[in-house]
Amino acid sequence: MSSTTDMARQRAAGRAQIAARTLRTDRWWLPPLLNVAGLGAWVIYATVRAFMQNWYFVPEYNYLTPFYSPCVSNGCVEQAAHFGRFLPDVWFLPYAAISLPFLLLFRLTCYYYRKAYYRAFWGSPPACAVAEPHGKYTGETRFPLILQNLHRYFFYIAALISLLNTYDAVKAFIKEDGSFGLGLGNIILVANVVLLWLYTASCHSCRSIIGGRLNHFSKHPLRYKAWVQVSKLNGKHMQLAWSTLASLAITDAYIMCVSAGWFSDLRIVG
Template sequence: MSAPPIDSSGVGASSRARIAARTLRTDRWWRAPLLTVLGLSVFLVYATIRSFVRSAYWVADYHYLTPFYSPCLSDSCAPGSSDFGTPIGELPMWIPLGFLVLPFLLGFRLTCYYYRKAYYRSVWLSPPACAVAEPHRAYSGETRLPLIIQNSHRYFFYVAVVVSIINTYDAIRAFHGADGGFGMGLGTLILVGNVCLLWAYTVSCHSCRHVTGGRLTHFSKHPIRYWLWTQVSKLNTRHMQLAWTTLGTLMITDFYIMLVASGTIDDLRLIN
């Protein structure tokens, strides 16, 4: 009986050392991928639940609108929460009110270069850590479905910029007092802080580096674009930290607005 053929790629390649053990590491190499899975799972579960519940997402007195529902363009939206109109009619309960932008924002995160590394290693175990063999015998790269969609990251980036502009409008709108004039509360500061970090995460994207400095042969002939590219490049070194921070600030922002909108707590007012 002939021996089974040796794979020509992956960990079973004939050029690889024949080591039966998955790894010879003795440290807790599994901790990083485990924490990544837990962190991503917490956000996905929370965001999914909050996107579908359709309650406590709008504070009419102070114009607080959670990012998970912005922009709200349906007749199903709470009165006053639709500054951009309601071109969409009533939506059934199984469709989130933010269904127009949520898929694009999810696509932007899923195709992000950092998140790819994070869930490739932690979810697909490809590979889970350095010097730890992955369970897959072959790798086709991002050339087939579904991974070929990763190449559309730059287009998701363009939509993310538009959504960040809308979130900025929501933050400015939150400078609203109960009497209709200017006001500011803790919710206002939370919304402003969240949108600032979302902008930092968005413009630190590798696609933004390409937009600002890509396709240039001589930087010296384009000093403005070169300056923009250097600033984006500096911010890009913090892209991983911003990717995680913004997941946290999105949940904090939504959770605070939920507490105020449901009447669980009162907004801490600083002005008016």
């Protein structure tokens, strides 16, 4: 067999030998660009708010922003510190320093977010059928990306934090004077919690935990039904990922505005 034939077969088995980076003619660069803008804007907003240490609680209606829950710093307002105050009040330590790192790690290791920021910020690859600019690719087999495998454990912690957010939303129905109240803030808090639970339940790790390690679904009908429902949610994981970023920002911004006195809460009852 000639060397020319061997070379042709080797090329056929690998990546297409074309000079252009891609043959796509559509606007393949638009989704990565939108991801950079959206994720970048959210990170900037969340970072500023986490370290602002102000306008996070409305005592009259028990509104606590999820960015400060649980509020465990000595600088927290006493009514907002539902689980005590034991962390030092220093500018570089967020009031919710216990929960925020784990929530960040949960989202950072999320399967969808990996795809989004790998493509948007690292260009690895920037889009399907578009060659990446990196000369070497090791995947998630080396430090630090090998730590992405801890996602399942961050899922457990995120579920516990969602319980805290649920507690905050329920507690907000009891006003400062002990009476029942309902306002626009309550609706926003509940909507945010519902979206957070849907996002958490749609996680790939949740789907694996519910349906994994089963050889026969027929022997586990309840787990099978739960797996089917979680699988349906899993198909909406991307939409829920973005929806929860929006709901978190909206919830925090609304509570900040009411707490700062920029406008009053729209009350429905009480």
